[in-house]
Amino acid sequence: MNDRLRPSVLATSWLGHELRALDDTASTNAALAQWAVEGAPHGSTLIAARQHGGRGRQGRHWSSPPGNLYVSWLLRPRRAMAEMAPLSLVTGLSVATALRDGLGLTAAGLKWPNDVWIGTRKVAGVLLESRVHPSPTIVVGLGLNLRTPTGGWSGELAGRATALDEHGLEIEPAQALELLLPQAERDIERFEAAGLAEFTDELHALSVLDGRRVHVLEAQREEDVDVIAIAEDGGLRVRSSEGRERVLYAGEVHLGGMRS
Numbered sequence: 540m541n542d543r544l545r546p547s548v549l550a551t552s553w554l555g556h557e558l559r560a561l562d563d564t565a566s567t568n569a570a571l572a573q574w575a576v577e578g579a580p581h582g583s584t585l586i587a588a589r590q591h592g593g594r595g596r597q598g599r600h601w602s603s604p605p606g607n608l609y610v611s612w613l614l615r616p617r618r619a620m621a622e623m624a625p626l627s628l629v630t631g632l633s634v635a636t637a638l639r640d641g642l643g644l645t646a647a648g649l650k651w652p653n654d655v656w657i658g659t660r661k662v663a664g665v666l667l668e669s670r671v672h673p674s675p676t677i678v679v680g681l682g683l684n685l686r687t688p689t690g691g692w693s694g695e696l697a698g699r700a701t702a703l704d705e706h707g708l709e710i711e712p713a714q715a716l717e718l719l720l721p722q723a724e725r726d727i728e729r730f731e732a733a734g735l736a737e738f739t740d741e742l743h744a745l746s747v748l749d750g751r752r753v754h755v756l757e758a759q760r761e762e763d764v765d766v767i768a769i770a771e772d773g774g775l776r777v778r779s780s781e782g783r784e785r786v787l788y789a790g791e792v793h794l795g796g797m798r799s
């Protein structure tokens with residue numbers, strides 16, 4: 540247990556009301572999935588000071604030293620699971636909105652599908668993991684960089700990642716949670732009530748890829764395309780150099796050849 544990770548005030552109706560705060564765990568997503576099997580209610584939240592097996596998208600490792608935010612929350616969705624996929628996009632949007640509105644980081648935006656960037660550097664990543672059995676659950680995992688690693692970003696993160704301290708903000712994980720959970724709760728409720736259409740304006744305003752040329756890496760091909768906008772169903776509408784339009788649902792999209 541680590542009580543320093545607990546927000547002093549939590550302005551939510553249900554999200555984070557059941558809260559476990561751990562010093563160390565392999566992955567908050569994995570620990571919360573186990574808690575879900577044991578009966579954790581909708582909105583249960585698990586935060587850790589560090590992770591020794593942090594999971595990223597596409598099977599990647601998420602480096603998780605102390606000082607950053609590693610948190611997961613549990614949803615027991617009321618909508619059919621198939622309709623919940625855009626929630627990953629909505630989660631990235633919630634984080635970007637909280638950074639902009641709560642901390643004045645006007646350069647924060649959403650990088651499709653669910654990263655949060657400040658300018659052109661990644662500050663947060665989202666990993667949703669869902670299960671249908673024994674009952675439908677979605678674990679929403681968020682890693683938010685609060686502190687730059689000693690010695691700076693290395694390897695593939697060099698020049699591609701950022702943390703809030705690089706923007707003059709010294710934020711503790713508990714404060715970050717206090718800021719993020721109310722926004723996430725509002726957005727989950729809006730999404731469950733009205734779907735992604737409810738977020739059209741915010742998606743357009745905060746999508747950092749709109750109008751940019753990106754490199755797309757898919758299972759069978761790679762190409763440079765121009766991003767038009769996030770589509771109504773949460774895919775990414777792009778135009779090839781021959782003028783063909785299509786919507787991407789999977790694969791990796793790198794701005795200017797960057798990995799994100």
Ligand code: BTN
Nearest residue numbers: 566568594595596664680681682
């Ligand atoms: C990405 O690859 O961008 C997604 C990274 C998600 C990392 C967070 S940290 C908290 C939660 N627990 C995990 O093991 N992963 C997510």
